[in-house]
Amino acid sequence: MSEQISTQPSWPFREAERVAARLKQKGKTEALFETGYGPSGLPHIGTFGEVARTSWVRKAFTDLTGLPSRLLAFSDDMDGLRKIPDNVPNKEMLKHHLGKPLTKVPDPFGKFESFGEHNNNMLQDFLNEFGFEFEFASSSDYYASGRFDNALLHVLAHHDAIVEIIRPSLGPERRASYSPILPIHPRTGIVMQVPIDQVDVEHGTVFWTDPDTNTKYETAVTGGAAKLQWKADWAMRWHALDVDYEMSGKDLIDSVKLSSAIVRALGTEPPVCLTYELFLDDKGQKISKSKGNGLSVEQWLTYAPKESLGQFMYHAPQRAKRLFFDVIPRATDDYIAAVAALPTAEKPHENPAWHIHGGELPEHAGSPIGFTMLLNLASVINADSPEMLWGFIRAYIPGANAETYPFLARLVHHAIVYNRDFVAPKKQFRAPGEVERGALLDLAESLKANEMVQYPGATPAEQLQNLVYAIGKRHPFAPLKSWFDCLYQVLLGQVEGPRFGGFIALYGIERTIALVETALARSVEAA
C-alpha cells in the first residue's frame, strides 16, 4: 500500500481520493459506500455522524471523479437477540425469544412483524428525517434470498483459515469452540454458537451438536439456514457486495483488522476504512446509551437546527470531541459563519457548509445574527414568544421576519426553548423591599390607568420608558439605578435586563401588570 501525499485539504476529499484510487486499481466504475448498524439499539447521535460523514465522502467522490456511487445502509437484523433492552415494553414476552434472529422476534411495540423490522423502520425514518440519500439493506433478506450464498460457500471453503485468523484474538474458552458459522437451530430457531464438528464444502453444510439434547445436525450455510459470526459476517459482506468504503468507531479497530484479514483470505481487498474517534461527555467519559450521558439527537435538535449538528460532525472526525450542551451554540455559530463565508470562499471544499449542503447552499441559508447573541438576547428580555425577539431584532434589521429570514426564524424558536429550559429555571426572584413594593404598586396602577398618554409625541416604548422613569423619581430611590435593579431582580429574576419601556411594549401592558402582581403576591406568601 503506497499512501500518496494528498493534494486535498479537506478530509472528505482526501477520503474520496483513496476511494478513487481503489476503484482505479480494481477497474470499477461505481463505488459502494456502506454504513452498518448493530441490532441492539435505536438510532443515536453516532448513527447520524456516521451516515453524515459517509455521505460527505460520497459527495466528494462524485465531485472528484464524476462516477456513480451508492450508499448502502446495512442492518444486521439477523443477529440473535442477546438480552432484553431496557427501553422496550413486553419484556416478559421477549424472554421467550432470546437468541433468535431479531427478524424472528415479535415486535415488543406491536407495530411491525418483528423486532428487527421495527428497528429497521426506526432507522430509516431517522435517516430520512435528515434527508440522507441511501438504500436500506436487511441482512435477513440478503441471507434468506440467497444473495449471500456464493460468498457463504466461499467462506465455508476457507473455514479453517478464518478460524486461524480469529483464534489468536479469543480467550482460551472461546478459542476451542469458535467457528465463523452460526447455524440457526432448525427446531428452536436460535442462533447457535456451537463448535462445528465437521465442514462439508462440497455440499455446503456444517455438522454440529446441540449441547442440550446431544442431537447431531447437518445445516446448510446458505439460504438463511445459518449466519456468520459478526467479524466474519462483515468480511463476507465486503466480499459479496464488493464494498469500497466503510467507516467505524475506534472501538472497532480490532474488528476492522480481523475482518480485513478475513476478507483477504477470501481473496478480496478490504474497503477503504476510516476510523473515527468516539464522542465523550463533558467529563471525558464515553457516551453510551445505557449510561444516558452526553447528548441525544433529540436534545440537540430541540435546542439548535440540524445543520449545526452536521457542523459538529464535520470537524476532525479522527479527534475525540466532547459532546454536551455547551457545544451547541458554538457549533451553530460556526455553521452560520461557514455559510456566510461560502459564497466568496476561494476553496469552497474546505468549508463545512459546502459539505453539509451537498455543494450548494439552499435559498435563504444563514443568519445575519449569531445564535449566541440570540441566546443572550432571549435571556435578557426573558423572551417567551418569537415576536418578543423579533421586536428587538428589527431594531437592527428593519423589516426582518420569518419569511425574509427563515433560518433566523428557526434560531429564534430554538433560542426561546433554550431560554425556557436552561436559563429561566435558574432565575432568582428577589422579594421587593418597602420602597420597592410601593413603586411596583404604583407601576401597576399607572399601567392600568394608561398613564403613558401623558407623554405624547414618542413611540409607545419611549412613553413607557418615560413612565417607568417617572415612577422611579417619585419614590425615594437612591440612586435611581436601584429602581431598575429592582425591576430586573424582582420581576425578571435576573441581575441585569433590557430597557424596561421597550420590554413592556413587546411583552404587553396587560402581561406586565400581571408580572408585577405575581411578584408582589409571591413576596407576600414568602413573608
Place this chain on the structure above:
RNA sequence: GAGCCUGUAGCUCAGUGGUAGAGCAUUCGACUUUUAAUCGAAUGGCCGUGGGUUCGACCCCCACCGGGCUCACCA
C-alpha cells in the same frame, strides 16, 4: 497487555513548514434619560519537556512526562 486520541491565552478550543488565532472571561471606551444587548479597543502564550530533520518547526520524526479513551466476553 495491545491500540488510539490528546497537551496552544484564565476557560473552551481552532490553526498552517515561513512574524501565534477565535469565542468566553477580564479591563477600558462608544451608544443609551438607568441598565443590558450590541459595537470598538486593550490585556493576556518558552504552542507539555528534551533531542533530531530543515535556511526556518506549534506543525514532520524520535524519546520522555502528563491527561483521557478504546479493545482485550458479545456486537
